[in-house]
Amino acid sequence: MLVAIFAIPVAVGLIGFLLPARIVGWWATLGALASLALAVVLVAGFDATGGVLRDVVDESWIPQLGVRFQLGVDGLSVFLVLLTSLLWAAAVLWSALQAPDRPRNYFFMLGLAQTATLGCFLAQDLLLFVLCFDLMLVPLYFLVGAWGTGDRIRATIKMIVYTLVGSLLMLVGAIATAVLSADATGGITFSLEVLRRFPLADGTQYWIFCFFAAAFLVKMPAVVVHGWVVDAYRSCPLPVLILLGGVLSKVAAYGFLRIVIPVFPDASIHFQELLLIIGLASILYGSAMAFTRTGLRDIVAFSSIAQMGFITLGIFSLSGAGGDGSVLQMVNHALVVAPIFLIIALLAERTGTEDIRAMGGMAKRAPVLAALFIVVTMALLAIPGSANFVGELFILKGVFETKVAIALIASSGIAFAAFYALRMYQRTMHNPLPEGADSRELTLREGVVLVPLVACIVALALYPGLITTRGQDSVDRSLASLCEDPYGIAGEPAAVVEADCPPGIEPEPAPEAVAGRGGFDAWTGYGPAAAAGVAP
Amino acid sequence: MIVFVGLGVIVGGAFTALNHVLGPKRPSRVKSEPYECGLPTEVTRTFRFGISFYMVAMLFILFDIEVVFLYPVGVLLNASDSVFVLVEIALFVFLLLVGFVYVWRRGALNWR
């Protein structure tokens, strides 16, 4: 199952080389839809109890180097897998409608990127993860460089160099983790399940943590290392931008939850404040820039920085609620960003520019488009009732439990979001229609891609518990490493010191402890209790 | 010993004398130069040394030195009475021969 999900996109891309150029796009769409269908089946049949890995694939790959081909899903990754498949299907379908030149190469690159991204979400072997993480860049480089616009070659090289600086350091970090814990684990292994049981010494954890954090923060992107983002967003072809903004940045956040916190728990606690401050800085800087820029892509780029700042905050609140909120917010943000980019494409097509100063009045003749846009905008500014609101609430709750001051400042980020999101909507949709712009309604071809995505936002707003209930056991399991002696290896499990655990987290194995968060969940109405009531 | 020296002097002298008396004499400018090595005695700036000299000289050195190797082998062969050494030296000579055939067929020995 997982192998099929993992391999289908690239296989489809390879077969595409044998097909006539005319039908390659539709063939790729078919492949993307097939992988989406598989992902839906995966989610439908997913059992989240205990947060353990499901559908595990474990094959020998490079035994001499201790690398195994291990795939698996748990509550953390299952929705990200679905999200990946969904956005890719949208991007591929959109591209197929646009008919890019050199379609065989184009769709192969898209497929390769999807395989690499899914590989990141599915990998349970540290090296496989790193490999897929690096591999994502190769197709991205081609997609931006060969099919992009503007100063694309410079932008793409900047992007690659920025992101690879992090991810290659991460490669060293990953290898060092495996080699240095080889004595404890009995031979070199990159298996995450094994590595998390044998944490390294503090000092070692610290520098390896820095390498990993560098990779993930650049990818996210966080403030200080965001230099590549704006250029890349400007040059990126739109379908690829959906993936870049929607999915690829989530890989980094996911990496923190999946790898950094479980495998380097001491370092995570040690660097918690630094990461929180980076997250906070991202929120403030991203919001401020999003408010001042006039290019639509720039606005979305900086708003993404702010949103990723929120997710970073949630993760490094090192609390159950924060983690749950981050997982939810990852999906939310991706679902919001994708339609925004598509709408930008439509607007650019109608007005011939992406600068909001030259736009306006689009709502006049295109009410459906405007309606879709307002839904997306509301989701972006996290209006109460949207899934984004729930996500941000969870995150802030998590941060409040640990660092009150940071949470207070971060709350202002929500207000900023309302500013820039509404500004963007107003300047494009309201006001008089500028000369030369053409207010056209959504065509059927455009609607086919856009409407399902907006429908997903609405659906998730109605029932965010879909994700949080399935995610929380796995989040708890990830955070369990932070507890003293989480697996009861050194002493008997009863001797676990609960005081050392972050709020909301109980040492593993303690399934009954999950109930401890019932109060908050009952209040939001989205917790496991509510879910149990709704689920048939 | 004296007989040898005597014979040497007599034979040598006799041939030189005969040569002097019987040989044809066609003096030329080249022949009358002090060094009879093929090079003009006075070399001007634009003078270029024939490349063929180098070729021949190099080939001479090559084969000459390789032949020098044969002497110790002869002594060894005498002392050791070993088939191994015989085969080795045969192989050595064979490889030399291959080189010689190559040089010859490529026309390196033709004066140009």
Added chain:
Amino acid sequence: MIETPAIDYGALSPIIALVAGICVVLLVGLIGPRGRRGLSSALTLATLAAAAGLLVWQLGEPDADLVAGALRSDGLSITIGLIVVAAAALVVPLQLRDPAAEEAGFGETHTLLLGSVLGMLLLAEAQNLISFFVALELLSIPLYVLCGSHRSRSRSLESGLKYLIVGSIGSATLLYGSAFIYGGSGGATDFTAIAQGIGADLADDPLVLIGIALVAVGLAFKVSIAPFHQWTPDVYEGAPTPITAFMAVATKAAAFAVFARFFITALGPSADQWQPALAALAAVTIVVGNVGALGQDSLKRLLGYSGVAQAGYMLTGLLLGTVKGIDALVFYLAAYMLINMAAFAVIAVRERETAYGDDITAVQGIGKDRPALAWSLTISMLALAGLPGTAGFIGKLFLIEAAVAGNYTWLGVFIVVGSMISLVYYLRVVAAIWMRPAPRLAPAMAGASTEAAGEPGLPRRTGEPGRTPSGAPSGGRCWLVLGAILAATAATVAFGIVPSPLIDFSAHAGEGLASMLGPG
């Protein structure tokens, strides 16, 4: 009475096959002009195949001292030998339509090539200072000639002369150093005897120390380790491209083999004293090579500098003095062979098709009309940069894992820092292939932009791509060349996805030296 030295003819058989092949190819080259090209190429390939077959056979046999301990056949020598032979076999089809080979004669070119291969095999087996030096010269001298074999191109002659002079300096340094070691170790030439003669502490014998330094410098010249690398880009650029390819890969492999054998066998006991020095050299080499490549417009110069950087990576594997380090080194060499062969072959093909020579312009826009070449060069560049999905990634992974296990984590970090810098120039090539339009001027008219165009004997494009001016199909359309390129590329990708067979292969090398090496 003379004692017959103990000779293991079985283990010597690859060498014997090569010598026989050299004689035959040389003599076949004399037979009239017709059929020379095909026949001598076929015979060369047959010789190489025979040598490869015998090497593979020897891989299963126990290690052996060949000629009274002067040579040693073990995992290291055999794996390196196979890499060298494979490199030569990939060069042979590339020579088919090479102007340099046409000019110098196929019999001679192939004989020299085989002679160099012979030297490399011997060098990988050398177990004593004398055989070491003789093999090194046997390797080098044919290469000096081959570099200058494109006689009508002054660049080629310059390259040959430069290589001759620098190479001779390297050899002389090495010989000088050997003499010091011979004296310092109490008259030992055999590597193991040297190890016993000089013991574990180098500091108390300056004679030996100077000797080791000089030998290291001599070897550094051969494998182009900074700061002894300056000749590399010039020579690579000037030499005929197939020869550059062979030189870049095979010389490096053989020289690294003897580098490893000498330092680990003869100087093993004092490892902790020379390791830091070599580590510093490796770090400098990685930085110098990668930074030097940044501004290069000539692809061959670029690959030359990249080769310098790669030598730095490989040196990391060597200096660790562990089985894993040697395995990683040999794996990296094997991967490097495949990758570089493909890259140089594409350059050679484009050189013959356009008048841009090896300038980056020559590959601009080939993504559109020459997809096979474009993909091959792209994959090679990505593999050299160490991106995943290629053997280059696994090679770096292997090296870094070995470095971390050998307590040289900082060198591992240097390797990835080097990779980052290298991405800038590798991606420039990839960008030229896919993202820039093909040059619009007819190359013959664009003569001013490339000094090479002014030289005689250079093929000018006469409209139809893939054909030399005489109308004969050039290398690009020759299925043999294309086959070689695609085979190397396919292997690069295949070993990037399923690397285990190649890792098992390289593990033989570590086994060969296992008794001298630390674990890990």
